[in-house]
Amino acid sequence: MKRTVLFVSDRTGITAETLAHSLLSQFESVEFDKINLPFVDSLEKAEAATRRINEVAKTDGVTPLVFSTLVDDALRAALEASDGLVMDMFHTFIRPLEKELGIASSHAVGRSHGVGSDTTYQARIDAINYAMANDDGITTSNYDKADVILVGVSRTGKTPTSLYLALQFGVLSANYPLIEQDMGDDSLPEALSEHRAKLFGLSILPDRLRQIRSERRPNSDYSSLRQCEHEVRHVESIFRREGIPFINTSAMSIEEIATTVMEHQRLERRWYG
Amino acid sequence: MKRTVLFVSDRTGITAETLAHSLLSQFESVEFDKINLPFVDSLEKAEAATRRINEVAKTDGVTPLVFSTLVDDALRAALEASDGLVMDMFHTFIRPLEKELGIASSHAVGRSHGVGSDTTYQARIDAINYAMANDDGITTSNYDKADVILVGVSRTGKTPTSLYLALQFGVLSANYPLIEQDMGDDSLPEALSEHRAKLFGLSILPDRLRQIRSERRPNSDYSSLRQCEHEVRHVESIFRREGIPFINTSAMSIEEIATTVMEHQRLERRWYG
Numbered sequence: 001m002k003r004t005v006l007f008v009s010d011r012t013g014i015t016a017e018t019l020a021h022s023l024l025s026q027f028e029s030v031e032f033d034k035i036n037l038p039f040v041d042s043l044e045k046a047e048a049a050t051r052r053i054n055e056v057a058k059t060d061g062v063t064p065l066v067f068s069t070l071v072d073d074a075l076r077a078a079l080e081a082s083d084g085l086v087m088d089m090f091h092t093f094i095r096p097l098e099k100e101l102g103i104a105s106s107h108a109v110g111r112s113h114g115v116g117s118d119t120t121y122q123a124r125i126d127a128i129n130y131a132m133a134n135d136d137g138i139t140t141s142n143y144d145k146a147d148v149i150l151v152g153v154s155r156t157g158k159t160p161t162s163l164y165l166a167l168q169f170g171v172l173s174a175n176y177p178l179i180e181q182d183m184g185d186d187s188l189p190e191a192l193s194e195h196r197a198k199l200f201g202l203s204i205l206p207d208r209l210r211q212i213r214s215e216r217r218p219n220s221d222y223s224s225l226r227q228c229e230h231e232v233r234h235v236e237s238i239f240r241r242e243g244i245p246f247i248n249t250s251a252m253s254i255e256e257i258a259t260t261v262m263e264h265q266r267l268e269r270r271w272y273g
Numbered sequence: 274m275k276r277t278v279l280f281v282s283d284r285t286g287i288t289a290e291t292l293a294h295s296l297l298s299q300f301e302s303v304e305f306d307k308i309n310l311p312f313v314d315s316l317e318k319a320e321a322a323t324r325r326i327n328e329v330a331k332t333d334g335v336t337p338l339v340f341s342t343l344v345d346d347a348l349r350a351a352l353e354a355s356d357g358l359v360m361d362m363f364h365t366f367i368r369p370l371e372k373e374l375g376i377a378s379s380h381a382v383g384r385s386h387g388v389g390s391d392t393t394y395q396a397r398i399d400a401i402n403y404a405m406a407n408d409d410g411i412t413t414s415n416y417d418k419a420d421v422i423l424v425g426v427s428r429t430g431k432t433p434t435s436l437y438l439a440l441q442f443g444v445l446s447a448n449y450p451l452i453e454q455d456m457g458d459d460s461l462p463e464a465l466s467e468h469r470a471k472l473f474g475l476s477i478l479p480d481r482l483r484q485i486r487s488e489r490r491p492n493s494d495y496s497s498l499r500q501c502e503h504e505v506r507h508v509e510s511i512f513r514r515e516g517i518p519f520i521n522t523s524a525m526s527i528e529e530i531a532t533t534v535m536e537h538q539r540l541e542r543r544w545y546g
Contacts, residue, residue: 026378105299
């Protein structure tokens with residue numbers, strides 16, 4: 001069973017796509033073809049989107065699903081005249097909000113997801129630069145500025161999580177790979193122990209680590225189950241002894257790891273997207 | 274005017290927060306205090322969330338706004354018994370979808386935003402590693418693998434856009450800073466001209482570039498309006514002559530730049546989030 005899904009937005013459509021992805025993943029037996037139509041910010045473009053929906057309806061022989069986030073009522077009306085099942089995420093919730101708050105919304109396109117104020121724009125860019133400059137233990141000299149320092153063995157998701165924390169939340173995240181020579185006597189490197197409260201550990205099941213490492217360096221010592229078991233056991237014993245909070249990332253997405261870090265370390269967002 | 278907003282999700286809550294941010298930005302006169310309650314995946318946690326909402330209602334003296342994405346009906350029912358205005362983004366759209374598709378949803382928590390299959394997980398991680406390894410012209414030897422190569426003067430958003438393309442879409446994005454010595458005779462460096470079809474230019478208004486550069490190096494030649502004007506004019510003339518598509522990023526968010534690149538270059542997502 002196949003069905004075409006269209007995303008129609010006056011901005012990027014990323015919000016609509018993300019929510020729709022979560023909804024559509026509930027219908028496992030259906031294969032969804034996805035089409036993103038971003039930046040639909042004029043009546044002309046809304047009418048072009050409507051024609052596209054109608055073409056799809058004709059070709060497919062079934063009603064296309066349309067997820068939209070259109071602030072402007074006239075554009076939404078144009079879309080709703082199409083042959084698709086139009087679910088507008090903006091309109092659905094703006095009315096109850098207006099009623100509860102007792103004020104009309106400004107109905108202005110592009111209030112969010114813009115560059116924001118110069119301050120928050122700068123906070124986000126700074127966080128990205130910080131994550132890049134303090135990735136993988138390149139340097140340990142900026143840890144006084146860090147909001148969090150992710151630690152763990154190689155390939156547990158430290159780099160993607162640091163970048164996501166920066167892009168999504170504007171948080172200053174460094175990361176440091178724990179490798180054996182650093183921990184000869186089982187004690188943390190001084191650069192880390194000085195900032196113990198900022199440390200957060202990412203661990204993993206040895207067999208999952210073996211899988212991930214094997215993609216990169218198959219049949220190596222580095223990717224052997226024996227080595228993975230050894231490293232994970234060693235690092236987790238340090239986490240426990242030093243009182244460093246840690247999570248098992250084996251079945252977690254980058255978003256889930258990042259959200260858990262935010263929650264556990266009680267970090268404040270510096271940027272809203 | 275102040276109002277507390279709570280996000281309650283069985284996963285990260287990022288989708289609910291993003292859509293809510295876009296909705297709430299329509300009410301400029303209201304200051305919203307935001308509380309994220311992620312990973313509410315048991316009745317016990319849903320009841321704790323409900324108690325939290327009720328406390329906020331008592332303290333604030335006005336109804337809290339609650340955006341939720343709860344797949345499980347029992348958890349949602351617990352939340353709806355609270356004193357908040359509960360808007361469940363999942364429930365609102367799952368019913369019309371079930372009706373249109375003629376099948377019941379699986380109602381399983383955590384189908385999306387998980388690690389996905391090993392293939393898509395790996396595609397996303399590979400894209401992140403690619404963006405890191407091919408940032409800022411560090412190397413030009415992997416351009417045959419690139420989906421897109423972003424080019425432009427320094428501080429036009431190339432690095433954040435590359436990382437976002439990787440994290441959000443799993444796309445292989447390199448970026449290369451166009452600096453004057455590279456273009457002595459106004460021709461593109463060979464590493465770039467070999468891959469002309471993959472090039473996408475990020476440009477910017479000289480005065481906006483001056484602002485951004487001044488944050489970093491105030492009162493320098495680098496951040497002077499004269500230098501910014503000179504570089505932008507020079508690079509845009511190359512873009513035009515070489516037929517490289519380019520956009521003005523001055524008032525665009527990272528999401529908007531990335532979406533425009535995807536659309537213009539007709540890039541396919543390798544990863545869905």
